Amino acid sequence: MSALTVSGLRVSYGAVAVLHDVALEVRPGEIVSVIGGNGAGKTTLLKTIAGVLRPTAGRISADSLDITGRPSWWVARHGVALVPEGRGVFGDQSVRDNLRLGALARASGRDAVTLRSDLDAVLALFPALAEKLELPAASLSGGQQQMLAVARGLMARPRLMLLDEPSLGLAPMLVREIFAAIQRLRELGMTILLVEQMAAQALALADRAFVLERGRITLEGSAEAVGRDPAVIEAYLGRRSSAPPS
Numbered sequence: 001m002s003a004l005t006v007s008g009l010r011v012s013y014g015a016v017a018v019l020h021d022v023a024l025e026v027r028p029g030e031i032v033s034v035i036g037g038n039g040a041g042k043t044t045l046l047k048t049i050a051g052v053l054r055p056t057a058g059r060i061s062a063d064s065l066d067i068t069g070r071p072s073w074w075v076a077r078h079g080v081a082l083v084p085e086g087r088g089v090f091g092d093q094s095v096r097d098n099l100r101l102g103a104l105a106r107a108s109g110r111d112a113v114t115l116r117s118d119l120d121a122v123l124a125l126f127p128a129l130a131e132k133l134e135l136p137a138a139s140l141s142g143g144q145q146q147m148l149a150v151a152r153g154l155m156a157r158p159r160l161m162l163l164d165e166p167s168l169g170l171a172p173m174l175v176r177e178i179f180a181a182i183q184r185l186r187e188l189g190m191t192i193l194l195v196e197q198m199a200a201q202a203l204a205l206a207d208r209a210f211v212l213e214r215g216r217i218t219l220e221g222s223a224e225a226v227g228r229d230p231a232v233i234e235a236y237l238g239r240r241s242s243a244p245p246s
Helices: 042-049 072-077 095-103 112-125 127-132 142-154 172-187 199-205 223-228 230-236
Strands: 004-013 016-026 031-035 057-062 080-083 160-164 191-195 208-213 216-222
Touching (some): 004 042, 016 031, 016 042, 031 199, 042 080, 042 160, 095 112, 112 127, 142 160, 172 199, 223 230
Parallel strands (some): 031 208
């Protein structure tokens, strides 16, 4: 069984087509990375899976449940959590309240004892948040806000997490912390679809990868194989390929 299956997915903004017959699969316990340049359609892909956008064609299933075109609250209630680009935390709300808001998406287990247990679990993953629970989220550093966004997603008890550019705007040390946190989630068995412009780091973390260019999947395979592709090396990894010309 696949944790996520996308087939024939097409998405448009008005008359402008953004995704063209996109197909991908994420298996349980995997980290799958989607890499590509600005405007390739990566964020559109995640928003469509999460129900923020409606597709014009295609099918999306999570754990064999058809979630195509369902509203975002319904998709979240059925185990898919989106951690959006730009973090999307509520700056005027406390860290604790942001985490509680994440729990509203879950289908069950909203009693005080369960919520306390889950809060303790996410704080164990992100200990930097533990001493800031009563502070407004706007007072956190960029890296801490990103940790809060991921922790809030976890409070929904998802089976699949969609991470959109978690390194965006962060200093290198904080980027390392965020990727270390994603690695810890993998070790806990979380299934993750990761959109990330820092291609080298994303491929190092992932099991498999897809390259999305101009709304189309142009390459897929193991992360290692995708990272060895000469076109990927030159376009996304910041160095020229040493492969001989064909």
